[in-house]
Amino acid sequence: MDSEDRIEKAVDIYISAEAVRDMKHKDKKDFDATITEAPKHRDNSTGIKGTDGVKTRSSTAAVVCLLLVCVLLLTAVIVLCVHIHTKTTNYTQERQQLLINMTNLTEERDQLLIQNKNLTNERKLLIFQTDNLMNESNRWKSEKKELQVYFANGWKYFESSLYYFSSDTKNWNDSRISCKKKKADLIILNNKEEQNFVKNITGNSEFWIGLTYMEDGTWKWVDGSNMTTGLWESSQPNSPEKEKCALNHSPGCADFPCNDPFKWICEKSFF
Incomplete structure (x- = not known):
């Protein structure tokens, strides 16, 4: 070929190569655009x-x-x-x-x-x-x-009381005076138990007790209380107008003239 022809061929080949290159480049952009825009549209055939x-x-x-x-x-x-x-x-x-x-x-x-x-x-x-x-x-x-x-000193004790039994004899008044000197008084027999206690000591002896006949016709103890029945001997008292003082006389009490001398019993409360 002559030089002119060779130049024209070379130009054509260059132009053809540029065209192919531009087309490839365009196709790539279109493909990229398609890929980029494809998710924005739904493909009805695939459901993606x-x-x-x-x-x-x-x-x-x-x-x-x-x-x-x-x-x-x-x-x-x-x-x-x-x-x-x-x-x-x-x-x-x-x-x-x-x-x-x-x-x-x-x-x-x-x-x-x-x-x-x-x-x-x-x-x-x-x-x-x-x-x-x-x-x-x-x-x-x-x-x-x-x-x-x-x-x-010769005292005896019985049921909360002390008793003194004399050994000498005196009339009733002097006997009471002797008891007073001992801060006591002639005995008062309150019951049979006390009388039996005295009898166990005196036996058949006679002792003055704190009982006298009053002008009103009653027998009274030295505390002023009346004589109770049951302590006299039978047929006693027999002459209270003359025998106005009482003795503890076995087996009971008896009235005697107050001036007769007898032993006596003193009593005092111990408590």
Whole structure:
């Protein structure tokens, strides 16, 4: 080929190469644009979504996650409520049990206070009784010494009274004076037991007793009390107008003239 032809061929080849290159470049842009814009349109034949489908799937996933979180939160709240209710119930039961225990303890305390008060009163009573016993013991010791003195001087003891039986004789008035000097008085026979006590000591002997006939026609003891029946001998008193004083005469009492000399019995209360 000549040089001119070669130049034209070279130009044509260059132009053809530029065209192919431009077409490829254009095709690539169109393809990229197609790929970029394809998700925006739905392919009815395949059912595949584009960007809307991706967004929908993302929204669905978020909703599902939110629902799961809500379910978890609700479950946690329910569990917490059940736990709190159980604890509250237990606390209520424990509180009621504590109240019952407190009531029982209060009752026991009150009972102990009552028992303590009773024991205190019993202790005071025992102390009082002990003091009395000590006083009685001390008094008895003192009285025992005193009795020993009386016994040494011829006195006899019977039912809380001391009795002195004289060995000499005097009339009724002088006999009473002798008893007064001993801080006593002529004996008063109150009952059969006392009369029997005197008889066991005097036997058949006669002793003046503290009984006289009064102008009003009654027999009275030296303390002013009236003579009771049952102490006289049978047929006694037989002449009270002349025999106005009484003797302890076996087996009972008898009236005698007050100026006759007889032994006498003095009596004094020991307690």
